[in-house]
Amino acid sequence: MRQKLIAGNWKMHGTLEFSKKYLDFLLPKVPPSLRVLIAPPYPLIAPMVARSQGFSIEMGAQNMHAENEGAFTGEVSALLLREIGAKFVILGHSERRHLFGETSAFIRKKVFQALVHGLQPIVCIGETLEEKESGKTKATLERQLFEALEGLTPEEVEKVVIAYEPVWAIGTGKSASVDLAEEMHGFCRLFLAEIFGKKVSDRLPILYGGSVKLENAHAFLKQENIDGALIGGASLDPEGFLHIIQSI
Ligand code: PGA
Secondary structure: OOOOEEEEEOOOOOOHHHHHHHHHHHHHHOOOOOEEEEEOOHHHHHHHHHHOOOOOEEEEEOOOOOOOOOOOOOOOOHHHHHHOOOOEEEEOOHHHHHHOOOOHHHHHHHHHHHHHOOOEEEEEEOOOHHHHHOOOHHHHHHHHHHHHHOOOOHHHHOOOEEEEOOHHHOOOOOOOOHHHHHHHHHHHHHHHHHHHOHHHHHHOOEEEEOOOOHHHHHHHHOOOOOOEEEEOHHHOOHHHHHHHHHOO
16 A cells, blocks of 8 residues: 655745744644655755654755756755755656756656665656647656656665656646546556566555645545645645645
8 A cells, every 4th residue: 555645845935934834833733644745945944854853744855956066056966955854855847847948867867866865756747738739648758757767776766756747737727637647647657567567666656746726635635546746836825735634
């Protein structure tokens, strides 16, 4: 059985004050049986880790660089993220791919690097509207999965989380239908089984992301192949986020 997982991606939102109030509200209410993750902007990770000591919420990053150190102005390493208490890192988010031009090769290097430093990678994949409309959804998912994970051993792949986030559903209010999401998750799981074996693919959590909110979260989360959600906008309201957590 795969444990359900709810992850909040704050993107470029939040302040120190906001994060304090958010955690003061949420921390005592989250049941320890659940895996709840939050990815705030980099400078908030360390204070949020400190504030959540003794509680079951884990903090992580929305991105990182593929090298340990060097002349990469504005970048942050896996080594440092790990040192400040991050437990996971979101990699290959569509905003990174499309707004910041991240290539599959770069994303793969980051996946390797995250694993080397004991950060759990949450690897995002998903088709654009154009790919969807031209019938290329499955080919896109296969390609992105292959390119992100190629060269990893099955043992390494077991440490990865996949997030299926159709690009057209992110931040648009138009989520995928539950049936479509479940079909694509099942498709990804079969594809991963072909490459890394059924045992690995059966254990790998695959999250759905893209306009998840209280009204639709429960329907997604009860699907056989949907192991949780990666939530952007709706994770910024601690009360709403808690309701989603409680709806599992
Ligand atoms: P959204 O974002 O929930 O605001 O659609 C999801 C994401 O980008 O991870």
